[in-house]
Amino acid sequence: MTAQRHAEPCMGTVFSFDLREPYPRAGVLDEVIAWLHWVDATFSTYRPDSDVSRLARGEVDVGDCAPEVGEVLALCERLGDATRGCFSAYADGTLDPSGVVKGWAIERAGGMLRAAGSLNHHVNGGGDIQLAGGPEPGRPWRVGIAHPLRPGTVATVVAGRDMAVATSGTAERGAHIIDPRTGRPADGLAGVTVVGPSLTLADAYATAAFVMGEDARDWIDALPGYEAYGIELDGRTWATAGLRSDDPGQPSARSGRSTMSTRSAMEAATRCGRNG
Amino acid sequence: MKRAILAIVGTVAGLVLLLSFKTHSASSSGTAAGTGTTGSGGDSAAPAPSAGTTGTGKTATSTTRTVTGSTIDTRWGPVQVRVTLKSGKITKVETVQVPDGNPRDREINTFAVPQLNQETLSAQSAQIDTVSGATYTSEGYIQSLQSALDKAGK
Numbered sequence: 001m002t003a004q005r006h007a008e009p010c011m012g013t014v015f016s017f018d019l020r021e022p023y024p025r026a027g028v029l030d031e032v033i034a035w036l037h038w039v040d041a042t043f044s045t046y047r048p049d050s051d052v053s054r055l056a057r058g059e060v061d062v063g064d065c066a067p068e069v070g071e072v073l074a075l076c077e078r079l080g081d082a083t084r085g086c087f088s089a090y091a092d093g094t095l096d097p098s099g100v101v102k103g104w105a106i107e108r109a110g111g112m113l114r115a116a117g118s119l120n121h122h123v124n125g126g127g128d129i130q131l132a133g134g135p136e137p138g139r140p141w142r143v144g145i146a147h148p149l150r151p152g153t154v155a156t157v158v159a160g161r162d163m164a165v166a167t168s169g170t171a172e173r174g175a176h177i178i179d180p181r182t183g184r185p186a187d188g189l190a191g192v193t194v195v196g197p198s199l200t201l202a203d204a205y206a207t208a209a210f211v212m213g214e215d216a217r218d219w220i221d222a223l224p225g226y227e228a229y230g231i232e233l234d235g236r237t238w239a240t241a242g243l244r245s246d247d248p249g250q251p252s253a254r255s256g257r258s259t260m261s262t263r264s265a266m267e268a269a270t271r272c273g274r275n276g
Numbered sequence: 277m278k279r280a281i282l283a284i285v286g287t288v289a290g291l292v293l294l295l296s297f298k299t300h301s302a303s304s305s306g307t308a309a310g311t312g313t314t315g316s317g318g319d320s321a322a323p324a325p326s327a328g329t330t331g332t333g334k335t336a337t338s339t340t341r342t343v344t345g346s347t348i349d350t351r352w353g354p355v356q357v358r359v360t361l362k363s364g365k366i367t368k369v370e371t372v373q374v375p376d377g378n379p380r381d382r383e384i385n386t387f388a389v390p391q392l393n394q395e396t397l398s399a400q401s402a403q404i405d406t407v408s409g410a411t412y413t414s415e416g417y418i419q420s421l422q423s424a425l426d427k428a429g430k
Contacts, residue, residue: 005426007346007419014348014419018405127409135405140296144404157404160297167409193408195297227297243295 003135008033011040011102013126015109020135024116032109036125039105042066045096056095072097072104075200080180083208084219088180103166103203106130110199129165130199148191149235155191156229158243164199168192168210169231179211188213190233195243196226339363345424347373357420361428369421 004019006029015036017029042065044050051065062070076089076097089097102125109123110130120133122141131141140161144154148169158165168177169191179186194206209216209228220228220240227242340362347356360368 005422007348007422007426009348009419016406016419016422122406124406124408127407129406129408141405144407146407146409148409154404154407156295158295158297158408163297165408169409191409229295239295243297 004029006033008036010036011044011105011125012046013102015106015123015125017113018122018124018135019113019118020120020133022117022119024113024118028112028116028118032112032123035109035112036105039068039101042069043072043097043101045098052095052097072101075104076100079201079204079208083204084212085181086179086208086211087204091178091180091183093183099207100200100204102126103128103164103199103201107164107199127167128199128203131161131163131165134161145191145193145229148231155231155237158193158195158229160195162197163195164197164202166194166199166203166206168206177207177210181211186211186213187233189216190231190235192216192228192230194220194226194228196223202226340367341428343424343428344372345420345422345427348419348423355420357424359421359424359428 002021004017004023006017008015008017010033015033017032019029041047042050043052045052045056047053051060051069054060055062055065055069062073073089076087076099079087079100080089087099089095089099091099106123106125106128107130110121110132113121113123114132118132120135122129122131127146129143131143134140140159141163143158143160143165145156145158145165145167147155169189177186178184189210192206192209194202194209196202196205205220205223205226205228209220209230212219216228217230217238217240220226227240229237229239229243231237340360342358342360344358345356347354354373356371356373358370358372360370
């Protein structure tokens, strides 16, 4: 199976592209890469000359910025309402829409590839992924979820087509996601992965779910089209009802819809992983 | 040697639970493969009968070669890996550079890097296409690995 692959450092991380046939028209990957760098230059809080930095310092108004800045800020406001205040572009007190910008930029990148004829691809920006189609005929994309408590190991694998996957969790150097309601780092979960059609939303929902902690599961369960997989601080795991557990040893997994059996199976997998 | 690695991989892959996500609400299909399609993208792929977890039967020459990936600057420092491929399959992953600026880095990398090496060897059998939620060093690791694979034309 051939593939076109590219890795592009941008936004303090690396974006990787994996395109399978049919390939898009020539040149579109360059356009996508240029788009990502433009987003970085416009939205970065690390660059003093970005629109967002100048806006945060009060030197300019939204109207003076690129129209996309207004679009993203309006999106942040809607997400604040949708997440009961657990997502905010001002979580740290100053303007920082980073929690949504990467997912939004990647989703757009995926849309550009699709529009140019690429039906099977994935774009991964620092662990946030928008997938289209599948890697080869008859097989869905398989996304390993990095284990937040055991670096370098995979906690589970999520398989699917045309989906977005975003994970929030404790980084190697401890919690770094601020709860906008308290101004303090969120510490209710070790990690949470949100799966759904849009990476813009999945990315923001993952951040909000991480902040929400123990309430995240019920909240995501009630969101149409979005599912979540969570890892608690003690290593226990859970998944919302729509993420069906498919034990590789038991290809017919109708019983996987049962929440209890899903949990038991995953806990068993966790224990096995620990022993292995 | 190759056979032994595959046996280990089989064990590891068996421990990782597969969750499947369907973009449509649950269909009557009970297979392990998510085959739901969305209408928006004009996706015309045919639903698949099942998902295999066996090898993909790549054709490749039976040569051994070593490819060094790009140096990836992570928030905590540069990460670079080197892969050895035999007959187009990864047989070894070595770390050329990892951040080691403080004791915590060394502790993380002592633990994480061998795990990542094993994961890479596992992933090609378990058919993990990509990883979500990678931490900073592992991001660098994965991306350097990706660039090595790009160079190898894999």
